[in-house]
Amino acid sequence: MDTLQASPTPTVEQSSAYSIPAEAHLLEQVIVHTPGAEMELVSPENREDLLFDDILFVGHARQEHLLMCSVFEKIVGRPDTVLQIKDLLLETFEADDAAQHAFVEKLCRSLPEQNLGTVEDELKRFSPADLQQFALTGQSDLAIRAQPVPNLMFTRDLAAVVHDHIILSHAATVARTRESIIINVILHHHPRFAPHSDKIIELPPGVTFEGGDLLVASPDTVLIGHSERTSLGAIMAIAHELFERTSIEHVLAVDLPKRRATMHLDTVFTFASPEEIIVFPPLLETHGFGYAMHFTAADETGRFVTDMRRNLRDVLGELLDRDLTFIPCGGTERLHQEREQWTDGANVFAAAPGAILGYERNSRTFERLRDRGYRIVSAESFLSYFESGEFHPGKEKVAIQLGGTELSRGRGGPRCMTLPIARHDSPAGA
Numbered sequence: 239m240d241t242l243q244a245s246p247t248p249t250v251e252q253s254s255a256y257s258i259p260a261e262a263h264l265l266e267q268v269i270v271h272t273p274g275a276e277m278e279l280v281s282p283e284n285r286e287d288l289l290f291d292d293i294l295f296v297g298h299a300r301q302e303h304l305l306m307c308s309v310f311e312k313i314v315g316r317p318d319t320v321l322q323i324k325d326l327l328l329e330t331f332e333a334d335d336a337a338q339h340a341f342v343e344k345l346c347r348s349l350p351e352q353n354l355g356t357v358e359d360e361l362k363r364f365s366p367a368d369l370q371q372f373a374l375t376g377q378s379d380l381a382i383r384a385q386p387v388p389n390l391m392f393t394r395d396l397a398a399v400v401h402d403h404i405i406l407s408h409a410a411t412v413a414r415t416r417e418s419i420i421i422n423v424i425l426h427h428h429p430r431f432a433p434h435s436d437k438i439i440e441l442p443p444g445v446t447f448e449g450g451d452l453l454v455a456s457p458d459t460v461l462i463g464h465s466e467r468t469s470l471g472a473i474m475a476i477a478h479e480l481f482e483r484t485s486i487e488h489v490l491a492v493d494l495p496k497r498r499a500t501m502h503l504d505t506v507f508t509f510a511s512p513e514e515i516i517v518f519p520p521l522l523e524t525h526g527f528g529y530a531m532h533f534t535a536a537d538e539t540g541r542f543v544t545d546m547r548r549n550l551r552d553v554l555g556e557l558l559d560r561d562l563t564f565i566p567c568g569g570t571e572r573l574h575q576e577r578e579q580w581t582d583g584a585n586v587f588a589a590a591p592g593a594i595l596g597y598e599r600n601s602r603t604f605e606r607l608r609d610r611g612y613r614i615v616s617a618e619s620f621l622s623y624f625e626s627g628e629f630h631p632g633k634e635k636v637a638i639q640l641g642g643t644e645l646s647r648g649r650g651g652p653r654c655m656t657l658p659i660a661r662h663d664s665p666a667g668a
Contacts, residue, residue, distance in 0.1 A: 255434040257660045258399040259457050261509035262588040264631050264667035265314050266660035269393050271323045272303045276374045276386035288388055289413050292647045299644035303391070305617050306595060306640055306652060312621060313589040313629050321659075323393060327373060327420055330428040331366035337427035338362060338369055344419045349384075349412070357382050373420055387416050392650045393657040394504070395448040395467075396421040400460060401484045404659070405439040405476060410446040410467040439479045445472035450502030450654055452476075453509065458487040459557050463503025464531075466496040474533075477542065481535035488557050489533040492521075492550060499580060500527075504653050506567075506584050511591040511635070512665055514563045514610065516603065518579045519572075522551045522564060532557075565610060569602035578603050585651030590631030591665040595652040598639035612637040632666030 257266070277296045280288055307320045330337045342361045346354045354361070357380050361369065368378060376384030389395075396417055398405045404425065409418045425431045425438055441447055451463035460480060462473045470491065477489040492507075494500045506518035506528075521528035528550040536543045547553040555562060567584040568575035578584075583600035595617070596603065604614050612635045615623075620638050640652060 254402055255431050255659065256399045256402050256404050256437055257663075258454050258658060259401060259661065259663055260454050260512065260665075262511050262591045263661035263663070263665050264590045265310065265319065265588075265658055266316070266662060267319060267321060267658070268310060269321045269323055269326070269396075269657040269659060270303070270307060270655060271390045271393050272307070273299045273388070273391050274324065274374065275371075276376075276390065277388045279375060279377075279386040280388050284385070287413060288385065289411060290388065291649055294644045294647055296644075299648070302640065302642055302645045303655070305621075306655070308621055309595060309617050309638055309640075310589055310656075312624050313593055313631060315628055323390065323396075323420065323424070324370065324374060326424050326428055326430075328366055328370045330424050331369055333429050334427045337423055338364070338366065340427065341369070341373065341419060341423045344422065345416065348415050348419060351412075352384055353382065354384065373416065384416075385413065387414070387420075388648075389414050390417050390420070391645075391648065392450070392654045394450045394650075394654050395502070396657055397425070398449040398452040399657075399659050400452070400454055400480060400486060401457075403437045403439055403480075403483055405447070405449075405452070405479070406441070407448050408441050408446050408472065410448060414448075439476070439483070441472055441475050445469050445475055447472035447476065448502060449657065450504045453503060453507070455490075455509075455554070456512075456558050458485060459490070460486050460488070461490045461492055461503060461507075463494050464491045465494040465500065465502055466498070467501055474542070477533045487534060490547075490550075490553065490557070491531040491533065493527060493529050493531075495527050498649075502654075504585055505582065505651075506579060508584055508586050508588075508653055510565065510586060510588055510594045510607070510637075513560060514565060514592070516565045516567055516584050516586055516607075518567045518584050519564075519575055522549070563610065565603075565606050567603050568600070569606055574602050581646055582649075582651030582654070585653045586637075587652035587656050590667075592635035593629075593631055593638070594636075595638045595640050597642040597646050597651060599642065599646060604637055604639065607637045611635050614639065617641070 311319045372378045375386045409415045446469045448467040451468040453461045473491045480486040506521045530547045534543045568578035578600040583603040586594045586596040588594045
């Protein structure tokens with residue numbers, strides 16, 4: 239196994255709740271959800287309704303997920319790097335009775351077909367712990383039952399942070415509606431986030447958006463996938479808000495096939511560092527599927543200027559004004575590209591520039607990373623080597639292999655399972 243060098247990690251105080259200047263900058267804080275009791279409720283009968291292709295061995299999935307979280311904590315080097323959404327939800331309910339009432343009312347209003355209004359008063363009288371349990375599993379002592387939320391482990395889709403603003407999702411499927419309500423209540427009522435409620439962007443009714451479709455390519459450019467989960471109306475609403483409220487100057491709507499294999503932009507395109515992108519090659523081909531609609535603000539009235547770009551590679555080079563290296567997911571052969579894209583080879587998470595996590599099974603993608611100067615190490619070896627030392631981000635490039643035998647069966651990679659809310663202003667946090 240390749241070896242690494244240990245060095246001190248700088249510590250930087252977090253100045254606000256949200257701060258994502260660009261992808262691949264050194265991570266500060268991330269929201270995750272380690273699979274729990276809700277995942278045990280996925281069955282052969284309900285798995286398709288819950289958007290799962292298979293049933294996970296939950297014990298192993300938990301171990302794999304916690305290992306991933308340990309890697310984040312080691313790279314970042316601060317005790318509050320990883321925030322568990324189940325803990326945030328419980329703390330929200332414990333801190334504010336109004337939060338419990340808001341959650342129940344939103345739940346009953348958003349899911350009328352589940353007939354939860356018949357037990358609304360009883361739900362409002364639940365203890366914080368009981369309401370948290372119901373929110374995650376749909377189970378309680380009441381006669382009525384609701385579906386669990388096993389997709390909560392894909393926290394990326396709940397929201398997206400751009401600079402100091404956070405955009406709340408509009409779930410595209412009923413199975414994920416309660417997740418949108420959970421993050422909404424946390425951000426509006428949790429003591430950590432409530433003081434920053436003016437930084438929340440809520441989209442208009444009738445559009446759909448999930449956070450896996452949004453990437454902050456640079457401090458002035460955002461990419462958003464026009465996918466089966468994110469509508470063009472949502473992209474236009476997001477562009478309007480970002481032009482009005484942030485320093486973003488360019489929004490690229492990237493067209494994706496409307497199918498499960500390419501459900502979000504980050505299933506085919508993720509940053510490993512500011513200059514390196516792991517990509518499913520057809521996205522960049524001249525006659526591929528990745529044409530882009532380029533939005534810029536025309537004036538102060540909220541109008542846009544739009545132009546169509548046939549090739550994402552060309553427009554990225556123009557807007558980002560830096561040399562980009564595209565690393566092919568699955569290598570050079572189309573069969574292997576398709577196989578490894580299906581198992582999230584292009585869905586890596588950058589905890590620091592050039593310090594990324596991906597699933598071990600995507601071996602050809604890792605070989606391409608090795609060709610680009612990355613050291614390939616397992617998550618266990620990484621943590622063992624730095625057990626008594628600290629990792630210095632930016633000193634060398636490292637691609638960390640997460641076993642992910644069970645997690646990968648959920649059809650989402652490390653980026654899908656992470657919702658970063660703060661990164662450093664400079665790439666390596668210097």
